[in-house]
Amino acid sequence: MSGYPQPPPMGASRPPMPAGGYQPQPPQQQQFAPGQRPPPPPPGSQPPMSQGWRPPAGSAPGAPGAIGVQQPGFPPSGGAPAQYRPIPQPQQQQQQQPQQLQQLQQGVQTPQMRPQQQQQQQQMPPMQSYPQLQQQQRPAYMSPPNSQAPGGMAALTQQMGGMNVAQQQPGMQSPPPGVHKQQRTRRAYATASPVPNAAAAAAPAGAAGFPPVGNEAQLRGYPGAPQTGYPPSSGAPVSGPQTFVPGAQAPAPVPAPGSPYARSPGGTQIPGANQHLQYPQQMAQPAPLEPQRPRIDPSHLPTPISVHVHNQEMYGSEPYSTSAKTFVPNIHTEYTAIDEGNSNPRFMRLTMNNIPNTAELLKVSHLPLGLVVQPLADLAPSEEPIKLIDFGEEGPIRCLRCKTYINPYMTFINGGKHFVCNMCRHENPVPEDYFCNLDMMGRRLDREMRPELRNGTVEFVATKDFIAREPVPASFVFAIDVTWNAVQSGMVAQAAAAIKAALYSGSGLAHGAKVGIITFDRSVHFYSLSPLLEQAQMMVVPDIADMFVPIHEGFVVDPNESRHVIEPLLDSLPSMFAKNHTAEPVIGAVVQAAHEALRARGGKLFVFQSALPTFGPGSLKQRDDAKLHNTDKEKTLYEPQDSFYRDWAIKLVEEGICCSLYLFPAAFMDAATLSQLSTLTGGELYSYPAFEGGRDGKRLAADVRADVNRTFGSNAVLRIRTSDGLRVDEHYGNLYMRNHVDVELAGVTSDSAIAAVLQHDGKLDETQDVFFQVALLYTTSDGQRRIRVHNLAIPCTTLIGNLFKYSDVDTSMNVVAKIAVSEALTTPLRDIREKLSDQCVQIHTAYRRNCATHSSPAQLILSESYKLSPLYTLSLLKSPAIRGGADVPIDQRIFHMCLLRQLSVRKSLDYLYPTIAPLHNLSETEGAVDPATGSVVLPGLARASYPTLDPAGAYLMSSGGSLTLWLGRQVSSSLLQDLLGVSSIESVDINLHQLPELSSPLNQKARAIVDKLLPARAGFASIQIARQGLDRAEVPFALMLVEDRNNDNMSYVDFLCAIHRQIQIEIRPKNN
Secondary structure, rough: OOOOOOOOOOOOOOOOOOOOOOOOOOOOOOOOOOOOOOOOOOOOOOOOOOOOOOOOOOOOOOOOOOOOEEOOOOOOOOOOOOOEEEOOOOOOOOOOOOHHHHHHHHHOOOOOOOOOOHHHHOOOOOOOOOOOOOOOOEEEEEEEOOOOOOOOOHHHHHHHHHOOOOOOOOOOOOOOOOOOOOOOOOOOOOOOOOOOHHHHHHHOOOOOOOOOOOOOOOOOOOOOOOOOOOOOOEOOEEEEOOOOOOOOOOHHHHHOOOOOOOOOOOOOOOOOOHHHOOOOOOOOOOOOOOOOOOOOOOHOOOHHHHHHHHHHHHHHOOOOEEEOOOOOOOOOOOOOEOOOOOOOOOOOOEEEOEOOOOOHHHHHOOOEEEEEEEOOOOOOOOOOOEEOOOOOHHHHEEEOOOOOOOOOOOEEEHHHHHHEEEOOEEOOOOOOHOOOOOOOOEOOOOOHHHHOOOOOOEEOOOOOOHHOOOOOOOEEEEEEEHHHHHHOOOHHHHHHHHHHHHHHHOOOOOOOEEEEEEEEOOOOEEEOOOOOOOOOEEEEOHHHOOOOOOOOOOOOOOOOHHHHHHHHHHHHHOOOOOOOOOOOOOHHHHHHHHHHHHHOOOOEEEEOOOOOOOOOOOOOOOOOOOHHOOOOOHHHOOOOOOOOHHHHHHHHHHEEEEEEEEEEOOOOHHHHHHHHHHHHHOOEEOOOOOOOOHHHHHHHHHHHHHHHOEEEEEEEEEEEEOOOOOOEEEEOOOOOOOOOEEEEEEEOOOOEEEEEEEEEEOOOOOOOOOOEEEEEEEEEOOOOOOEEEEEEEEOEEOOOHHHHHOHHHHHHHHHHHHHHHHOOOOOOOHHHHHHHHHHHHHHHHHHHHOOOOOOOOOOOOOOOOOOOOOHHHHHHHHHOOOOOOOOOOOOHHHHHHHHHHHOOHHHHHHOOOOEEEEEEOOOOOOEEOOOOOOEEEEEOOOOOOHHHOOOOEEEEEOOOOEEEEEEEOOOOHHEEEEEHOOHHHOOOOOOOOOOOOOHHHHHHHHHHHHHOOOHHHHHOOOEEEEOOOOOOOOHHHHOOOOOOOOOOOOOOHHHHHHHHHHHHHHHHOOOO
């Protein structure tokens, strides 16, 4: 078949491996006349794709191959649902190429540079069992050489060059990394890239990397669709397909963001990987001119966008029944769950939904086995609330041996007189007051009337045995640093305003909750907020060596009753300390004071800190050493200076006091030491480097409001129980453990997520389900002691294919990230990066070796359920927590490590892969509320790659809780007027950190999309403006485009090729 390279016949000799590593060459191909079919393969040879293959629908026959699906049980993906409509694209214009490239194509026609007209006559018939999928073409923007004006994109590209975000030519690869002392060559490193091809340097600029600014008259205008009346903007490069072009071969059209990719039977096959890495044929003839090495088409690679669209179709239209024990909705899918015995996936997710029956089977697969529990996660508005059950003084029914709580998977025998524990198989007597007869199927007649026998998640009222002290409503104490740095930066004013908004706007605190306020510099200031006072009274404790609380009544009060006292105090704090020249905050004394004030009540401490504490209890030294950065000794800076904050964090846990830290570093603050207050108590760490009130105030207000108003529990203990044959090996998250069983959480919120790694301690019965139960004992914000129980029943398997088929890559990456940042405290980051790359290779090698044995070695086959793991692994390698380089400050690296440790599954994936919503092509339904679901419909999302961005467009990026509005250099004045109320891109105020409220439909839809992307920050989201080629803010924006070559790491395409090379090495027969 012409245009599609074939692998060598089975048994054919292969060229020797060069000394510098394997350097693949383009295969020699054979031409056929129009209508002529290729000859059959020689006897004994292997077909090119034995498990099914077809080209991508709508692509040129000579373009690279398509992605297929190898595992059975996955229906082909269809179009996008209503809330994720792909971006409408205009008719593709004729591509204008540089004169040198046109002459090259006319003079030489190699097998990979044939005219498109000849290739179109050699169509391959589609697979009958998989319908053709339409792909939309996405315009690219290419300009003639030397068309970039000074100070435009070329200047920004030069500026980004120092950060490895330079403009990339087609076929260009990142330079090889520096050689380590003990560098291993058998694995793929994220920093290693092939040597650039000579022919790649001759490719036109703008085909990959940053699109340069071109002819303005050739750009389609906003919004680009015929239903609008906006005039075209001035200034645009030439339109053409944005693909990596193999030589001069006609590229396949690029599907619009959000559109499904082509699929065919077999694993997920990466198109072009076989051309890029295939062995050359033995009888290859020399060509007049060496063609450019083919590249993988990035538009055909799997991304979270296409996966989400397909998953939303599967689960968004009908309610999801939790009794389906194999597949669960993806973490970003909007669904309504019906609890039928298994807990809602919002509460508990496993890394695989088929459990291997032996440790040996798990070892062969190299897959992680673990679970992530989010015990207080919020339910969807359409889902039923959790049932509260009161068993009286006796408490809930439990197994007498393993203490498992009664659940739907316990079976009743002997006419209902006994029940068998599903965990340990122990027979227990049924209490007389709980007895009920059984039906013909052995089920209790009252099963439908008892939630604990029907639902996977229930909540029990705790008895006196679980109450060490009388539970009371939660208390929240806010401690604000009022030193000179804090006042001058605007932190004091913004923190006070954020606290005020959290207390008196939105949902507010739970009924009965109380608040207190502390300020501190070299001394600690307490405030009496009694409702009997007309204004707050301040009492100062200067002797911080012997800290005590001078106020017994009125320190913690009801915020509503004392509102007339609290609000004026918060408003006056900036002026009260405007002339304060003290520069040494005593956070250690504040922790001691909060412990004394809350020890009888429990609650939460919010600390707003601006500088390194160098005075008083817990004083720290300036120990940051630039010579240690990016070395193996850097990990010594991740270790705490001393045990002061750890010791006091443990004391806070004992009293049920949680701590959240809000750091505002202008210099080194030793976050590694201070963060123990949050990581050990179940709190969270927030960081605002180089804080500016106008820029960061909204983000601070949103974080404080979410932290105060979300579901909160205190004085909590969590335990995970599993079936016999499994055990919990390790726990990860913001927690403290006195033993290996009980997880102590001084505070737990709706966003708290705990990961657990599981291990076999025996052989499981493959004919029985494997059971998991998570029990959380906690005190609610309104002072009730409860036990929340989550249950899961998962099938057991002896087949490695089922492990891959039913794996959950979303949960797996959360567990992998938590393990990586935990090990980074004692292991050099270089070893952590190598381990992550090795793990990715091992997983896909195991799949190739055990589940795709009949595929050609030249083809990159990925597991359907794990096809996003290379992209997520690459994103993790590029994260500030893991990546190399001395440009990441130590405090920021620690912050990102703590962030990955505390994030839930959904938020961790938002952190790894940004959401990019285009605003310039919104339809009537996009940005509006869907009447059927009641949620805002998002537009078709864009990939995290610079070449996919339209220079005439506007994009809203959400990544890790931050928002960036990117404006293309050729954005039309009509769009700017409707979106921001200005007429030109030069008139956009870069200090505008929130979208203005305008009457235009575009502005209203854009603000609705902002609230949709960050629901926890609705109304408080802070936006960073980044104008193409004009603002320095575009540099961090480009660094978050994880599919591009940046952050000292490969691009997505190059990383897949590196993974493929390592897989080929692993599966290659070893010589005896």
